Amino acid sequence: MPTMSVATVTRQEILQQAIRQLEAAGVPDARRNAEWLLCEVLSCSRAQLYAYPDEPVGAAQQAQLAALLARRLRREPLQYVLGYVEFLGLRLEVGPGVLIPRPETEWLTARLLEILPTRKPLRLLDVGTGSGCIALAIKHHQPAMQVYACDISTDALAIAQRNAERLGLDVVWLQADVLAADFPAQVPGPFDVIVSNPPYLALDEAETLPPEVRDYEPPVALYAGADPLRFYRALAHHGQQLLVPGGQLVCEVHAYHAGEVIHVLATKGYSNVTLEHDLAGLPRMVRAVLPKPDARCVQIDLC
Secondary structure, three states, X not given: OOOOOOOOEEHHHHHHHHHHHHHHOOOOOHHHHHHHHHHHHHOOOHXXXXXXXXXXXXXXXXXXXXXXXXXXXXXXXXXXXHOEEEEOOEXXXXXXXXXXXXXXXXXXXXXXXXXXXXXXXXXXXXEOOOOOHHHHHXXXXXXXXXXXXXXXXXXXXXHHHXXXXXXXXXXXXXXXXXXXXXXXXXXXXXXXXXXXXXXXXXXXXXXXXXHHXXXXXXXXXXXXXXXXXXXXXXXXXXXXXXXXXXXXXXXXXXXXXXXXXXXXHHHOOOEEEEEEEOOOOOEEEEEXXXXXXXXXXXXEEEO
């Protein structure tokens, strides 16, 4: 564990020490990481940190920073070290056993909130909820919606439930496996919307990932296995039974497999299959409609 002198040290001095240690360990964006950690210890904002650079940092705070810094130097994700992440205005607990919500998932959720009809209360199912980020953000912004969320992981569901309780949001949490043949019996359909950010990485992508992801985040939430489309096939299949006619299936997708996901949905008979690109310009969200009985055609729209 790295050590810091417990002699009198200022905010500016201890910040620079932390930056140097993080840079030496190859941690990306070392300055921002050091700022986050020190602000957490001092219970101050970044602006306050720089406004009072000569304020002394006490021995207890130095020790607390050293403990947090040691975890980050081992390349444990910053969000795990802090214990939380910000997601569409909500502070969510995260930790080992749950996937850290990504900016692209935040974008997808914001986009979904834009396109969801508000003329009547809807029933929505979030499949593979993890920390509960999508379900909780939707419930927060559309309180009248009935929101259900499921995951195969009991660890993830425990964190999601704690997030809901702390935020005072009423979401129904279910343990369910979307790959199981009896998945429709495990969740209380039908639904107007099914949304999912399923595992979509191939196993051979593991070595391309940063250690924060590869060594710490739960493999069950990252990897789809040999078939990167298997979760989308399951969602498309179960959606035919669980969605109301005219209901929407909305999925986050791997940028490399967006076209294949579109093909899966189109061949399953979904209509208005739409691909949207995230703020980085990557193909990221595919949504589709379960046709009503009198539908005659399938339309594919690449935005």
